[in-house]
Amino acid sequence: MAAVSEKARAVKVGPGREPDSEMGPVVTAAAKERIVGLIGTGAEQGAELAVDGRELTVAGHENGFFVGPTVIDRVAPEMDVYREEIFGPVLSVVRADDVDAAIALINSNPYGNGTAIFTSSGEAARRFQRGVNVGMIGVNVPIPVPMAYYSFGGWKDSLFGDKHIHGPEGVSFYTRAKVVTSRWPHVEHATGASYHFPTAT
DSSP, rough: OOHHHHHHHHHHHHTTTSTOSSSSSSSOOOHHHHHHHHHHHHHHOOOOEEOOTOOOTTTTTSSSOOOOOOEESOOOSSSSSSSSOOOOOOOEEOOOOHHHHHHHHHHHHESSSSEEOOOOOHHHHHHHHHHOOOOOEEOOOOOOOTTSSSSOEEEEEOOSSSSOSSHHHHHHOOOOOOOOOOOOOSSSSSOOOOOOOOOOO
């Protein structure tokens, strides 16, 4: 947590026009208000604010919609910061005692878009990727989004409809397949029509 918090504090927040900005503002005042409110509920409901980005101001842009990187530790599944998608620069940390507890935590969530494990244990990685009910899994990869050929999307409430929309499933959604089975055997001379079913010799 100390290393993650240090990284969060070091992020340069500023307008996108400045080349040294690493993170810009959120999209609207309403979005900022929602994010700040959820951070507040995390503290109110018993989580620990390891890094609090609510009071960040950017010189020359005091009225901008800036929220600093925020790290909320010891989040529990019943808290709003766990249950709501924040859509802001907030890292919520939920602690689990072991791999099995982490898998159970993930599987109890109604959503199943993407998840990742960081480990040097091949056994833990194998148990994780086989055990979690999630559509996209990363092993030592922070954002488990595959190449465009594969469908982006998850399972459970992270999927709307019966198909993903990227990759081959997207092509399948927008097309109707036609199958043609044909055979053109080599002939030495023209022949008339035949009503015999062709067979291999």
